[in-house]
Amino acid sequence: MQWDTRQKNLLLILARDVASKIATPMFVVASDGRLVFYNEAAEGVLGQTFADAGEMRAEEWSAAFRPVDADGRPIELKELPLGIALYERRPAHKTFRILGADGVQRDLAVTAIPLLAHQDEIVGAVALFWSEPQEGTP
Amino acid sequence: MHAKVWGCRGSLASPGPETVRYGGNTSCVELRLGDGGVVILDAGTGIRALGIKLGEDPPPRIDLLLTHLHLDHLEGLGFFTPLWERKSDLHIWGPASPLKSLEDRIATYLSPPLFPVHLSDVPSQPTFHDVPEGEWEVGSAVITAQPVSHPGPTVGYRLDDDGRVFVYIPDHEPALGVDLKSVSPDWISGYGVAYGADVMLHDAQYTEDEYTMKVGWGHSSTDHVVTFAQIAKVRRLVMFHHDPLHTDADLEAILAKAKELWGENGGEIGLAYEGMEIDLP
Numbered sequence: 001m002q003w004d005t006r007q008k009n010l011l012l013i014l015a016r017d018v019a020s021k022i023a024t025p026m027f028v029v030a031s032d033g034r035l036v037f038y039n040e041a042a043e044g045v046l047g048q049t050f051a052d053a054g055e056m057r058a059e060e061w062s063a064a065f066r067p068v069d070a071d072g073r074p075i076e077l078k079e080l081p082l083g084i085a086l087y088e089r090r091p092a093h094k095t096f097r098i099l100g101a102d103g104v105q106r107d108l109a110v111t112a113i114p115l116l117a118h119q120d121e122i123v124g125a126v127a128l129f130w131s132e133p134q135e136g137t138p
Numbered sequence: 139m140h141a142k143v144w145g146c147r148g149s150l151a152s153p154g155p156e157t158v159r160y161g162g163n164t165s166c167v168e169l170r171l172g173d174g175g176v177v178i179l180d181a182g183t184g185i186r187a188l189g190i191k192l193g194e195d196p197p198p199r200i201d202l203l204l205t206h207l208h209l210d211h212l213e214g215l216g217f218f219t220p221l222w223e224r225k226s227d228l229h230i231w232g233p234a235s236p237l238k239s240l241e242d243r244i245a246t247y248l249s250p251p252l253f254p255v256h257l258s259d260v261p262s263q264p265t266f267h268d269v270p271e272g273e274w275e276v277g278s279a280v281i282t283a284q285p286v287s288h289p290g291p292t293v294g295y296r297l298d299d300d301g302r303v304f305v306y307i308p309d310h311e312p313a314l315g316v317d318l319k320s321v322s323p324d325w326i327s328g329y330g331v332a333y334g335a336d337v338m339l340h341d342a343q344y345t346e347d348e349y350t351m352k353v354g355w356g357h358s359s360t361d362h363v364v365t366f367a368q369i370a371k372v373r374r375l376v377m378f379h380h381d382p383l384h385t386d387a388d389l390e391a392i393l394a395k396a397k398e399l400w401g402e403n404g405g406e407i408g409l410a411y412e413g414m415e416i417d418l419p
Contacts, residue, residue: 006323006324006329006330006333007284007323007324007325007326007327007328007329007330007331008324008325009285010284010285010286010287010327011285013287013315013316013325013326013327014287014315016315016325017314017315017316020315021315116236117236117285118234118236119236119237121271
């Protein structure tokens with residue numbers, strides 16, 4: 001193993017530190033889209049602990065939570081806020097529905113931002129999200 | 139490769155009778171590479187005496203690697219003799235900020251009103267290099283710089299010269315936000331650059347009690363530096379960046395504690411001192 005693959009980028013380390021200390025659900029992905037961490041607050045929304053989920057490739061996590069729009073159409077990774085943050089390197093916000101690992105559907109409002117170490121160097125992205133009340137529920 | 143410490147004090151130069159054994163000059167280390175090349179790590183006040191020494195037999199090229207631009211790592215630059223020699227071939231490496239180049243950032247200090255001469259007017263006209271991603275070569279050494287946990291853009295350096303590895307991370311708080319003893323090593327700042335070093339000079343500024351009052355200031359406690367070195371499988375740890383309030387006697391008490399923590403795990407542990415020489419044959 002080369003030395004430079006032994007350790008995650010410092011920005012990801014610091015982002016994980018922030019995520020572990022805040023009460024807002026937060027998701028951290030590396031530059032290749034790999035899920036590297038989500039916090040305790042996110043566990044309640046996603047229906048699974050990070051310890052159980054572990055790191056996942058982008059295709060895995062984006063499929064696992066089955067995001068769909070208001071009409072029930074699946075949303076591809078590149079259209080999700082995290083996909084936009086990673087591939088278009090800009091902040092993005094969207095409301096959509098996921099299916100948690102616990103089998104519960106939840107409406108989420110998600111805001112994602114790219115982590116740019118320099119203007120031309122992306123090292124990952126983070127997403128903050130809020131669970132919204134389901135339509136028709138009080 | 140051969141190293142000599144010209145300054146190992148942190149934060150502020152601290153000359154006086156209580157610091158005479160380990161020294162009061164701020165960070166500066168001279169490296170002589172296997173091919174004779176001269177690399178200098180940081181430009182604290184220790185670089186003044188080094189510059190005078192280099193003037194006796196000026197090297198054809200000098201590479202100065204800055205970890206970051208806090209004053210205790212930069213304040214000696216304006217008093218470094220080769221900076222004022224037109225014939226010097228001086229290359230200065232260090233981290234850019236997300237928006238400004240290294241040269242622009244240094245000019246903030248080397249310009250009025252903080253300094254009488256503007257950086258653009260110094261005779262040597264040094265060449266500035268923002269440290270690149272990945273490895274680069276200086277003489278016989280392969281160098282890597284990696285961002286580490288410390289306020290502002292800061293890197294640690296790893297120099298591999300003919301298979302011997304020297305690591306320099308003078309300002310570093312790897313324990314910020316993580317429990318070093320339980321987290322996976324790939325989540326530890328500096329682990330990649332430090333791994334398997336033959337010699338590592340590393341921040342050891344605070345005692346455990348002091349650290350509790352200074353979390354987030356960017357430095358390590360005795361326990362943190364020992365734990366970090368052991369996780370990174372460092373063969374020889376040299377404790378560096380001594381707190382300006384620590385006397386020689388304080389430092390020796392800190393070393394005794396560090397040796398206790400180090401245990402019988404092999405390798406060596408000690409305190410950096412001015413004039414210390416380290417051979418990596």
